[in-house]
Amino acid sequence: MAQPVEITRVLVVDDHEMFSEALALLLRQQPDVRLVGSARTATEALGMLESEPDVVLMDLDMPGVNGIEATRRIREAIPEAKIVLLTAIQSPEVIADALAAGACGYVPKTRAVDELMDVVRRAAAGELVMPERDLAAVLEQLRGARASSGELALRRLTPREAEILRALAAGDTTTQVADSLGISALTVQSHVKSILAKLGVHSKIEAVTLAWRHGLARTDEAAAAPRSTVA
Numbered sequence: 001m002a003q004p005v006e007i008t009r010v011l012v013v014d015d016h017e018m019f020s021e022a023l024a025l026l027l028r029q030q031p032d033v034r035l036v037g038s039a040r041t042a043t044e045a046l047g048m049l050e051s052e053p054d055v056v057l058m059d060l061d062m063p064g065v066n067g068i069e070a071t072r073r074i075r076e077a078i079p080e081a082k083i084v085l086l087t088a089i090q091s092p093e094v095i096a097d098a099l100a101a102g103a104c105g106y107v108p109k110t111r112a113v114d115e116l117m118d119v120v121r122r123a124a125a126g127e128l129v130m131p132e133r134d135l136a137a138v139l140e141q142l143r144g145a146r147a148s149s150g151e152l153a154l155r156r157l158t159p160r161e162a163e164i165l166r167a168l169a170a171g172d173t174t175t176q177v178a179d180s181l182g183i184s185a186l187t188v189q190s191h192v193k194s195i196l197a198k199l200g201v202h203s204k205i206e207a208v209t210l211a212w213r214h215g216l217a218r219t220d221e222a223a224a225a226p227r228s229t230v231a
Contacts (some may be wrong), residue, residue: 008124011053013045013070014037014064014086023057023115030117042070049077055123057116060087060098060106068094068101075102079202082123090197092137095130099138100213104205105129128205151214158196164191170206 010027012035014020015119020038027035036051042065045056056074060067071083085098105128107119123128132140157165160181167177174192178185192204195212200209210216 006033007034008120009034009036009051009054010120011036011048011051011056013040013042013056013062013067014038014059015040015051019109019113019128023116026048026113026117027120033117033120039230041065042067042073046073046077049074052078053081055120056081056083057120058083058085058103059090060085060094064202069209071098071103072101082126082203082205084119084123084129090134091111092134095134095138099209104203126204128208151177153199154210154214155214157195161191161198162197162216164188165195165207168192168204169211169216 005162010033012020012023012027014023017040020040024035024038026032036053037045037048039045039048042058042062045058045066045098058067058070058074065073066179067085071085074081076084083103085095085103086109087094087106088109090108098106104123104126105119107116108131128200154162163181164177167180172180173189174185178188181188192207195207196202196204199207199210201210
């Protein structure tokens with residue numbers, strides 16, 4: 001008996017009409033994706049959140065409320081939503097601000113539209129998505145923006161929880177962490193839930209970002225982890 005296809009609900013927010021329409025057309029052709037809305041402004045997108053999108057493809061540079069502020073507001077309303085910035089601006093400072101606001105990555109608009117389907121699926125799976133060449137510079141920016149509250153939260157982790165968070169930040173999957181530590185995947189998942197609660201975040205991406213910002217995880221290890229990036 002065939003397993004039912006898990007559907008990813010996607011909201012597109014972009015004020016470039018041709019790009020937005022091409023992306024919407026492609027999304028409608030995917031059997032595992034449902035386009036739940038297409039907005040031209042962040043304000044319009046904020047009015048569509050009743051559709052509870054799993055992934056939001058968000059233009060960074062829009063009139064009025066920009067993509068970073070819209071990301072922050074959407075994550076406040078739907079903490080589980082995965083937001084990927086679409087941008088022609090590839091400044092490490094700007095991307096770091098987007099990640100700090102709750103984005104799970106970004107994709108340059110120079111990439112082919114059909115490549116965004118892989119990005120959607122990876123974001124829905126909880127992966128950090130961005131070009132690997134940019135990762136180290138962005139992580140350095142995150143580390144430079146330290147906040148005492150985040151450092152205090154990280155100090156609440158047990159040694160085992162800190163070890164697991166470092167492994168996740170280096171790009172290891174739950175199964176790989178379990179194998180390396182000689183524990184079950186369920187035990188790792190239990191530790192991850194405790195980590196998220198102690199850090200006051202809603203996803204592994206947010207926990208990993210916090211670890212990068214405060215130096216718990218080394219940026220050179222993260223940059224060497226292809227599982228956390230898109231080529």
